[in-house]
Amino acid sequence: GAGVSQSPSNKVTEKGKDVELRCDPISGHTALYWYRQSLGQGLEFLIYFQGNSAPDKSGLPSDRFSAERTGGSVSTLTIQRTQQEDSAVYLCASSLMSGGGEKLFFGSGTQLSVL
Amino acid sequence: SQQGEEDPQALSIQEGENATMNCSYKTSINNLQWYRQNSGRGLVHLILIRSNEREKHSGRLRVTLDTSKKSSSLLITASRAADTASYFCATVNAGNNRKLIWGLGTSLAVNP
Numbered sequence: 001g002a003g004v005s006q007s008p009s010n011k012v013t014e015k016g017k018d019v020e021l022r023c024d025p026i027s028g029h030t031a032l033y034w035y036r037q038s039l040g041q042g043l044e045f046l047i048y049f050q051g052n053s054a055p056d057k058s059g060l061p062s063d064r065f066s067a068e069r070t071g072g073s074v075s076t077l078t079i080q081r082t083q084q085e086d087s088a089v090y091l092c093a094s095s096l097m098s099g100g101g102e103k104l105f106f107g108s109g110t111q112l113s114v115l
Numbered sequence: 116s117q118q119g120e121e122d123p124q125a126l127s128i129q130e131g132e133n134a135t136m137n138c139s140y141k142t143s144i145n146n147l148q149w150y151r152q153n154s155g156r157g158l159v160h161l162i163l164i165r166s167n168e169r170e171k172h173s174g175r176l177r178v179t180l181d182t183s184k185k186s187s188s189l190l191i192t193a194s195r196a197a198d199t200a201s202y203f204c205a206t207v208n209a210g211n212n213r214k215l216i217w218g219l220g221t222s223l224a225v226n227p
Contacts (some may be wrong), residue, residue: 004157
């Protein structure tokens with residue numbers, strides 16, 4: 001079936017506005033991750049959902065960031081009162097356990113630009 | 116914080132040459148994975164090597180793992196212009212098999 005889908009592909013917003021980013025994982029994948037990547041940098045872990053367990057929110061940079069996953073499928077990442085330093089590519093990934101490890105399938109990301 | 120460190124940070128080679136990238140990590144791992152990223156967007160899984168494996172092949176890719184040195188290498192043979200991308204290693208720590216720790220990546224440019 002389809003891969004991980006993220007929307008929007010690009011988002012330009014004004015400082016102080018709220019934004020909502022969406023991720024549709026691969027059907028049947030129980031784990032879902034959000035990462036942030038600034039230009040030319042590595043991946044910064046934000047939050048992890050696994051089934052019905054409490055999410056691992058240890059990577060969220062501030063209380064302006066929140067995420068939810070409804071029905072164990074679609075996830076939304078919300079950034080309130082956006083700041084210019086929030087500008088980055090936000091990547092979502094879902095996972096399928098692969099023989100003793102975890103192989104992630106990534107969406108194409110949302111490029112967020114805060115003016 | 117990131118655990119993996121890729122080396123070199125950037126690599127430029129001619130088409131047909133081999134490219135070698137290295138990754139070092141700090142703690143005991145369950146497995147190590149390599150991913151490729153084109154144009155700063157979604158990453159694509161390339162290969163996974165478990166802690167009890169020493170070498171793995173997939174097409175033109177060869178990955179080695181040395182747990183005593185806590186390092187891995189990714190070799191791309193007979194490189195093509197289409198291999199131009201950033202390559203990231205990620206580790207799954209032993210005892211914590213649900214979260215990957217990412218390196219900062221190696222930027223590979225293959226010149227035609």
